[in-house]
Each structure stands twice: as structure tokens, then as C-alpha cells.
Amino acid sequence: KWSTVDRFGQQAVQFVVGIILANTILPEDFGLFGMLAIFNALSFVLVESGFGQALVRKKSSDPREFSSIFYFDIVTGIFLYILLYFSAPSIAGFFQQPELVSLSRFTFIVIIFNAFYLIQINILGIKLDYKNIAKVNFISTIVSGSVGVTLAVTGFGVWALAVQLVCYHLIRMISFFYFVRWKPLLFFSFDYIREHWKFSISLLGTGVLNVIFNNIFILVLGKYFPLKEVGYYNQANKQSETVNYAFVSVLTGTTYNVFSQIHEQTERLKHLLREFSHKTAVLVIPAGFFLIASAENLLVSLIGEVWLPAVPFFRLICAANLVSALYQLNINTLNSRGKSRITFRTEIFKKTLILLSIVGLFSLGSKMMIAGYVIACWVAYLITMIEVKREINHYWTHQLKDILPAVGIGLLIGIAVWAISLLPLEDVVLLIMELGAAGILYLVCIRLFYKEMYTNILAYISKSFNTISKKN
Secondary structure (H helix, E strand, O other): OHHHHHHHHHHHHHHHHHHHHHOOOOHHHHHHHHOOHHHHHHHHHHHHOOHHHHHHHHOOOOHHHHHHHHHHHHHHHHHHHHHHHHHHHHHHHHHOOOOHHHHHHHHOOHHHHHHHHHHHHHHHHHOOOHHHHHHHHHHHHHHHHHHHHHHHHOOOOHHHHHHHHHHHHHHHHHHHHHHHOOOOOOOOOHHHHHHHHHHHHHHHHHHHHHHHHHOHHHHHHHHHOOHHHHHHHHHHHHHHHHHHHHHHHHHHOOHHHHHHHOOOOHHHHHHHHHHHHHHHHHHHHHHHHHHHHOHHHHHHHHHOHHHHHHHHHHHHHHHHHOOHHHHHHHHHHHHHOOOHHHHHHHHHHHHHHHHHHHHHHHHHOHHHHHHHHHHHHHHHHHHHHHHHHHHHOOOHHHHHHHHHHHHHHHHHHHHHHHHHHOOOOOHHHHHHHHHHHHHHHHHHHHHHHOHHHHHHHHHHHHHHHHHHHHHO
16 A cells, blocks of 8 residues: 555656656657666666665565665766766767756766665565655655746746656655664675675566666667757656556565565465456556547646657557566565576567667667567567466466456456547547546446455545544
């Protein structure tokens, strides 16, 4: 419950902030700032080095182990910041954007902030204490969002985005130290690093690949396409990820920790995976079809006609995200069983497909390259289904049974929304009609095909209402 509050609360705030920023800051500024995303994200992965999941899987409580990894993270973070600081002119030269020198040197300070609070997150994760994680995330999002919006409306442009990011990680660092009340010992041993290295190296490799290929289109577009094109793609990715991140984080964010607790109990693990897959599919897939069908009215109504060229990007990314939460469930299952090498190989294959699509479809334009990315995501999901079948004997027929009804509901909603979008009405009016039709169809389908879930939802709402009434 706290994980749900955390993710949806954080995404709700970011959604509102994002709309204000998109209506205030130019597409070119979003494109410029987006060029730095890969360097920050890659640094975060290198600093964490996969040790977080290793600690959670081990259920460690050794203060010497925590301290050793804490100091390792900090040294790595400082080293990476220094390296990127002096690499700033080369980064600006690659994209042919001189302003990136000062912008990147300021923004990259978040790498050090991030290194200081990684252990605290993992301590809370081991305890399954998502209440304090939610508090930290909400405080950081509210404060940084307010700062970003204030700077944006007063004309700071791309620097509003940079200050918002730095402020977010600074507040997180301070808040985690306040809520966790953990202090490192004056102790360091490489033995703890070596102990986790065999498990962590594959996770590190997977993380590096994910970061590079999650941002590879920014690199390609930034180098060979107009800056506006980068801005359109960056905004489409940002808007689609607002929904996708909420779903993936809420529905799968805690599953690795949960699966790790029972990874040796194969039948129980299989049962839990099926339950998560079943519920995840019926939430994520219909929502994805709605976003694809309503994309034009949605973006124009929320962030204005200036972002209309971002619609094709948005639709393609949403198509790829249809299976992202289900894919992550399978990855978490395999990693909880210690099969990080398998997930690493799967990521290598997925990234190879993405690279081939970029090279092969580059001459056909940016949209075709991203269409290749969609296919790669779906193929990778099918591969994880095979690996899960091998690892815990989870049959194909059962895996398909868990998701196909949700696909049917999604198609029905998508067709209905598309038909409404053809009406000659204002974008906002159409969007309201589309939301209403999708909501009604979804509830009817849940009532007909997911009776148990429907009953549980009504019971939960009724219980919550009665609790509130008694308090009043």
C-alpha cells in the first residue's frame, strides 16, 4: 500500500509539474537537457554497481558490510563526477551544443548526492519499510517541482530543468539521512565487495545496457537530427514514462524483495508470479491501449499544439511499454533465483535487436527506428517467458492465460476511443468523452471477466469509506 501511495503520489506531482514545464519551456530546451540524461543515468548504475539487490537478496544486517559498500559508492561517485566534469567540452562537441559545458558540469553533481543515500534505500528495502521511502520521495518531488516551476515561469528555460533535478537529489540525500538514522562505521573491507561481485557484475552489466539503450535514441537524434526532434522525442518519452513508471514501480517495484524472501519455494514463487502477472496485465494493457488511441487529444489538451509532432513518438513508446511491467516481473523472478546471468544475456539479445533496428532503419527516419525498438521489447518479453518456464516450470499456456483477457479488454477500449476521436469536436471535449467511455467499458469488462477482482475492489472501497465515516 505504501509503495502504491509512493509511486502514484510521486507521479501525480511530477505529472502536474511536467504539464506546467511543457507549457512554459521550449521543445529545444527539453531536447538540450535530454542529451545529458544518459550520462546521469549511467553514472547512477555504475555507482550502485548491483550491490543494492545483492544486499536485499542476502537480507544483510551487518553494519561493516553496509559501511564498506557505502564508502565504495561515494568514491565511485566522486571519481565519475570528476571524469564527467573534464569530459564536458567533449560532450558539448559531440552534440555541437556549447551550452552543454556549463549545464552538464552543474547537473552532474547529482551523481555524488545519489551515492550518499544508496545504502539507506537498501536498508529500508530489506525491512520492506516503504512508508519512509514514500515520505522521502514525496518531499523531494514536491520541493524540487516547486523550484523547477518557479524558475521556469520566471524565464530560466533549460536551467529550470537542471536546478529541479539537482534539488530533487539533494533533498533525497538529506531526507534519507534524517529518516533512516544510520551512520557508517569507520571501517572498509574489499572482502564484502568481492563477496557480492559475482552476483552484482551481471546486474551491473544489465543496468549499463539498459541505460545506454534507453537513451540511445537521444544520442542518435541529438547527433543527426534537428534539436526540436530531440525535444519531441524527449517529451513523448517523458509523458509515456509518467504512466509506465507508475505502473512498473507500483506493480513490480516491490516484487524483487518479495520474491527474494521465497526464492527457494518454487511452487509458492510460481503462484505469486501468476497472481502478479494476472493483476498487472489487467491494469497495464488496457491503460496502454487507451493511451495509444487517445494520444493526439491527450497531448494537445495537456501540453498544447506545439507538441503535436510528439504524438507518433508517444504512441510507439506506449506500444513498447505494454509489456514492460510483465517483462520486469519475469526479470525479478529470475534474479531472485540468482539467475542474473540469464537476465544479462536476455538484455544483450534485446539490445542487439535495438541496435540492428537503428542501423537498418536509420535512413527511413526516427519513427521507423523506434518501431524497431517496439518489436525488440516484445521479442525480449517472449524470451523471458521461455526462461521462466525453464526455471520454475511455469507453462506457456498458463502465462498466456494470465494476459490474453487483458489484451482483449485493451483492444475493445482502444477501438472505442479511436472511434470517438473521429468526431468533429474540441480536443478537451473528445478527451473527456474518451475517458468516460474507456472507464465504463473497463468496469463492465472487469465485472464480467474478473468477478473476484471486481468484488475485492468494491469491498476495499466500501471498507475505506466506512473507516473514513467512523473517523468523522
